[in-house]
Amino acid sequence: MSSTADILGARRILAVSNREPYTRHVSEDGQVEFELRAGGLVTALTPVMRSSSGVWIAGDSDGEARRDEVPHEGPQFLLRQVPLSEEDVESYYRGFANRALWPLCHYFIDACHFAESQFASYQDVNQRFAEAVVAEEGDADLVWVHDYHFMLLPKLVRERSRRRNPIAYFHHIPFPPEAVFRVLPWRREILVGLLGADFIGFHTEIYVKNFLESCAGILQADVDLASGRVRWDNRSIDVSAYPIGIETAEFEQMAGAQGTTERSEIIRRNIGAEKIVLGVDRLDYSKGILQRLYAIERLFELHPEFRGKVSFVQVAVPSRTAVKEYEELKRGVDETVGRINGRFSNSGWTPVIYLYRGLPREELVAYYRAADVCLITPLRDGMNLVAKEYVACKTDDDGVLILSEFAGASAELDTALLVNPYSIQDMAVALQWALTMEAGERQRRMKQMRDHVREYDVHKWLESIVSGSLRSGSEAKVK
Numbered sequence: 001m002s003s004t005a006d007i008l009g010a011r012r013i014l015a016v017s018n019r020e021p022y023t024r025h026v027s028e029d030g031q032v033e034f035e036l037r038a039g040g041l042v043t044a045l046t047p048v049m050r051s052s053s054g055v056w057i058a059g060d061s062d063g064e065a066r067r068d069e070v071p072h073e074g075p076q077f078l079l080r081q082v083p084l085s086e087e088d089v090e091s092y093y094r095g096f097a098n099r100a101l102w103p104l105c106h107y108f109i110d111a112c113h114f115a116e117s118q119f120a121s122y123q124d125v126n127q128r129f130a131e132a133v134v135a136e137e138g139d140a141d142l143v144w145v146h147d148y149h150f151m152l153l154p155k156l157v158r159e160r161s162r163r164r165n166p167i168a169y170f171h172h173i174p175f176p177p178e179a180v181f182r183v184l185p186w187r188r189e190i191l192v193g194l195l196g197a198d199f200i201g202f203h204t205e206i207y208v209k210n211f212l213e214s215c216a217g218i219l220q221a222d223v224d225l226a227s228g229r230v231r232w233d234n235r236s237i238d239v240s241a242y243p244i245g246i247e248t249a250e251f252e253q254m255a256g257a258q259g260t261t262e263r264s265e266i267i268r269r270n271i272g273a274e275k276i277v278l279g280v281d282r283l284d285y286s287k288g289i290l291q292r293l294y295a296i297e298r299l300f301e302l303h304p305e306f307r308g309k310v311s312f313v314q315v316a317v318p319s320r321t322a323v324k325e326y327e328e329l330k331r332g333v334d335e336t337v338g339r340i341n342g343r344f345s346n347s348g349w350t351p352v353i354y355l356y357r358g359l360p361r362e363e364l365v366a367y368y369r370a371a372d373v374c375l376i377t378p379l380r381d382g383m384n385l386v387a388k389e390y391v392a393c394k395t396d397d398d399g400v401l402i403l404s405e406f407a408g409a410s411a412e413l414d415t416a417l418l419v420n421p422y423s424i425q426d427m428a429v430a431l432q433w434a435l436t437m438e439a440g441e442r443q444r445r446m447k448q449m450r451d452h453v454r455e456y457d458v459h460k461w462l463e464s465i466v467s468g469s470l471r472s473g474s475e476a477k478v479k
Helices: 002-008 040-051 086-105 116-136 153-160 187-194 205-219 248-256 258-271 289-302 324-344 361-370 385-393 424-436 439-455 458-478
Strands: 012-016 022-026 032-036 055-060 066-070 077-083 141-146 167-170 199-202 222-224 229-232 235-241 275-282 310-317 352-355 373-376 400-404 417-419
Touching (some): 002 458, 012 040, 012 116, 022 066, 032 040, 032 066, 040 077, 040 458, 055 116, 077 116, 086 116, 116 153, 141 153, 141 458, 153 167, 199 205, 205 222, 205 229, 248 258, 248 361, 248 385, 258 275, 258 361, 275 361, 275 385, 275 424, 289 324, 289 424, 310 324, 324 352, 361 385, 373 424, 385 400, 385 439, 400 424, 417 424
Parallel strands (some): 012 141, 055 077, 199 235, 275 310, 310 352, 373 400
Antiparallel strands (some): 022 032, 222 229
16 A cells, blocks of 8 residues: 555545445434445555545435545545436446446347437436546546446546546456447447546456457557557557456455354354355356356266265355346246255255355355365456455465456466356366365465465555556656
8 A cells, every 4th residue: 555655646546436435324313434345446445545635436326415534533535426316326327337338348248238318327427427526636636437337437537627637447347359349339439438548457458459459440549459559539548457456465364363264164064065166256147157057067967976075155146136137047046056956965965055145254255265166157257356365265275266267367367277167068077177186286276376366466456557547647748
């Protein structure tokens, strides 16, 4: 954090995200309290926001405009909340952001729903956030826009602001190839919106390449693929890959705590299997949960020796429960879990243990410690921090990570067992290998991943993003 603060100097960060970093609670006697949300970005960025007296602009679904100093104890930063009506949430968030951009960016064209009214709402909300940014902007700020909810915002801020502060945008989900992105009716508007930034960041070089090729093919922009720069509107925009990390030290500390050790032992006793395979995801069609369950079923079909000895624990955090596609996915997962358990279970053993809920971080770390194998097989994922969390928690260097080659994390965690999540057989073979791997091989692979996760943690990511953004903004001014 101190190095990031040093890089900022006298500048503040003016951050924009859909979700606020603190949850506001009002007690029965009218006292207002703020609870810090969990998450690597919030954990890493909050100390820097406090030390620089920054501003964090986020949405408020209660429909109220608020400006609060958070947290209660100093130093503090300003949390400004832009009011969003239920209609805004339905059309801008559940609609265009999550039924058009989310599936498109994850390459699920068939799941896309394009509606002009929802794009109009998306435009309107981005405009309101731009007005909030300009109202809060000082003479020495770094404007940092986060994620697909605000892809129009960089251009809108640039048009409205009389200051020349650097504008950065980071895309936390995948960016699809040009041929996929072309499907979007408002493809030009989105690209031009992003090119209002001085710096655009993605998790991987593949997503950088996809974005640059979209700019060249759709906008006919002057693109230099080698340097990762786009010439647009008489400016040069830097487009770079910065894979996000986690709070590695915090996870290691929690994993090594006595209470975690005791809880992980209880989990193993309660499950009662010799080997535990773990999956942790939001219940989202991009996570490949159904295909993963099919692979577990195939494992027990092909290798009856694992029956009664291996249990698969799937933690599925409820997500967007009001959306039809997610309701259908939940029904499919419920039915598949029931079928597998009906086929293979006996009085003393359950093949699949399905936890449809979120777990507190301490409990999740205990499950990471307890698991012999972590099965992370999204069909497409920008990064996937669960994979890194599992690695960080294996402080004894003993465990096996099976990881989708279509997760952004696969570019870094290359000693995991990388699989094609569309191939049930591929995953079943990897499971068999993971469950029978020699201890020395397990430890060699895990240590290499742990060293990487420790070195490239979320603080390193934050420092790199801030440094790159300020450098790009400075170069833009000179040109």
